[in-house]
Structure formats: structure tokens, C-alpha cells
Amino acid sequence: MAERHGQHLSLRRVGKSFTIDTGVVQALGDINLDVRPGEFLSIVGASGCGKSTLLRLIGGLEETSHGEISLGGERIAGPKVDRGMVFQEARLLPWLTVDENIAFGCRKGTGAEEKKSVVAEHIALVGLAGFERAYPHQLSGGMQQRVSIARALVNRPKVLLLDEPFGALDALTRIQMQQEVLRIWESEKTTMILVTHDIDEAIFLGDRVVVMTSRPGTIGRIVPVELPRPRDRSSFDFVQIRKEIYGEFFGAVQQPFAYAI
Numbered sequence: 073m074a075e076r077h078g079q080h081l082s083l084r085r086v087g088k089s090f091t092i093d094t095g096v097v098q099a100l101g102d103i104n105l106d107v108r109p110g111e112f113l114s115i116v117g118a119s120g121c122g123k124s125t126l127l128r129l130i131g132g133l134e135e136t137s138h139g140e141i142s143l144g145g146e147r148i149a150g151p152k153v154d155r156g157m158v159f160q161e162a163r164l165l166p167w168l169t170v171d172e173n174i175a176f177g178c179r180k181g182t183g184a185e186e187k188k189s190v191v192a193e194h195i196a197l198v199g200l201a202g203f204e205r206a207y208p209h210q211l212s213g214g215m216q217q218r219v220s221i222a223r224a225l226v227n228r229p230k231v232l233l234l235d236e237p238f239g240a241l242d243a244l245t246r247i248q249m250q251q252e253v254l255r256i257w258e259s260e261k262t263t264m265i266l267v268t269h270d271i272d273e274a275i276f277l278g279d280r281v282v283v284m285t286s287r288p289g290t291i292g293r294i295v296p297v298e299l300p301r302p303r304d305r306s307s308f309d310f311v312q313i314r315k316e317i318y319g320e321f322f323g324a325v326q327q328p329f330a331y332a333i
């Protein structure tokens with residue numbers, strides 16, 4: 073299997089503002105961040121703090137207002153196959169089958185034979201063997217997200233950007249998908265950046281958890297998660313990290329019953 077990892081992602085003084093009818097919205101302030109090759113980085117923050125904007129800038133779907141983002145030393149100036157993206161909705165083409173949806177993600181110029189083998193490889197990777205000819209409406213929400221992960225990985229990107237990918241799934245499927253993504257990350261060593269509202273998910277998966285502050289969005293804190301995987305959500309160390317992150321939002325004194333933000 074070809075290497076997917078090996079490129080350093082760097083954000084230097086990155087900011088983004090949007091001009092709307094009523095004025096200028098400064099979505100992101102000065103973001104400085106380094107993501108090492110093969111790292112799993114989680115990002116949490118209050119609604120509207122700019123998490124999706126940050127991912128879209130890295131994906132090249134938006135342009136920075138100031139600052140620079142580079143991958144492997146090359147400045148990011150638009151979308152490219154070295155960065156794959158997964159969104160909250162699977163965004164599959166309903167008239168195409170699973171294998172056709174994944175093949176649709178292949179870079180232009182991929183030969184028919186290569187396409188066939190790379191699609192089969194990724195169907196197996198996301199655990200969908202046997203569903204190649206199924207249409208999206210014949211799949212569960214979790215299976216649809218597996219297809220969208222396969223489609224995003226099919227060009228062997230250096231970085232996979234996951235924007236609240238399990239937000240629309242039920243709690244049990246969500247946990248299953250977290251385990252799946254962990255397995256894929258461990259086997260493929262792709263750098264992954266996950267935006268989530270679920271603090272447990274961020275800790276379960278991330279090497280580090282970036283906690284963003286709002287208006288404009290900046291990095292408030294970066295919490296390292298130095299726990300062996302697979303992580304036990306009820307272990308003392310896990311709970312301590314959860315409290316620490318939760319404290320960033322609501323103050324350390326409150327002890328919440330739910331940990332989503």
C-alpha cells in the first residue's frame with residue numbers, strides 16, 4: 073500500500089473574516105498550529121467558534137484572509153487530492169452504487185484497472201465488502217459514512233479532515249464508527265484532523281485536543297492525551313482529561329452530567 077503519511081501541516085498566523093450585509097464577521101483570529109505527520113488531532117469548541125472554517129481553510133475550500141497554511145512545505149491554495157474531507161452528511165450521489173460513489177472520488181486520469189483495485193481496497197478498508205452494488209438509500213447512516221470515508225481516502229491523501237462526521241448518527245453507531253476510524257488511522261497512518269462537539273470522542277481518538285475560544289476563534293489550549301489506545305472512557309486518566317477540557321468551557325467547579333458541547 074502506498075504511503076499516505078509523511079507531511080507536516082503548518083498554520084502560521086491564520087485568520088479569516090467574512091463580509092456579510094451587516095458588516096464583517098471575524099471568524100478566526102491568529103491561529104498558529106503544527107500538526108505532525110500521522111498525528112490524530114481533535115478540535116473542540118463552542119458552536120460558531122470557527123472549527124468548520126478552520127477545516128475548510130486546510131481543505132482549501134476557503135481562502136485565508138491573512139496568514140499561511142502549508143502541507144509538506146507547499147502553500148495550500150485550493151483543494152487538492154493530498155487532503156480528503158468527510159462531512160456530517162455523507163454527501164453521496166444517490167444514483168450511484170457504493171463502488172461507483174467511491175470511484176467518483178478518484179483523481180482524474182486514474183486508469184480503469186487501478187480504479188477497480190483501489191475501490192475494492194477501500195471498500196474492504198471501511199468494512200463494506202458485499203455492499204459494492206448497493207445504493208445509498210439501501211444503507212444505514214453509519215454505512216453511508218463509511219462510504220464517504222472510503223471516498224475521501226481513495227486518493228491516499230496525506231491529511232483526512234473530518235468535520236463532525238458522526239454528528240448525525242445514533243450514540244451506539246457513533247461509538248462503533250469511532251472504533252472504525254481508530255482502526256483505519258492505525259492501519260493507514262494518515263494524518264487526521266477531527267472537529268467534534270463530543271469531548272469524549274475528541275479524547276478517545278486524539279493525540280492532542282485543541283480547545284478553541286470564540287469570536288474570533290483562536291486556540292485556547294492544546295491538551296495532550298498521552299493514554300494508550302484503545303482508550304477506556306471510564307478510566308481515571310480519561311475522566312481527568314475530560315474534566316480538564318470541560319473546565320475550559322464551564323469552569324472547573326461544575327461537574328456536568330453530559331459532556332457534549
Ligand SMILES: Nc1ncnc2c1ncn2[C@@H]1O[C@H](COP(=O)(O)OP(=O)(O)OP(=O)(O)O)[C@@H](O)[C@H]1O
Pocket residue numbers: 090091092097098099117118119120121122123124125126
Ligand atoms: N460563508 C460564510 N459567510 C459568512 N459568515 C460565515 C461563513 N462561514 C462561516 N461564517 C461565520 O463564521 C463563524 C464561524 O463559523 P463556523 O461554521 O466555522 O463555526 P463552527 O465552530 O464550525 O460552528 P458549529 O460548531 O456550530 O458548526 C460564524 O460566526 C459563522 O456565521
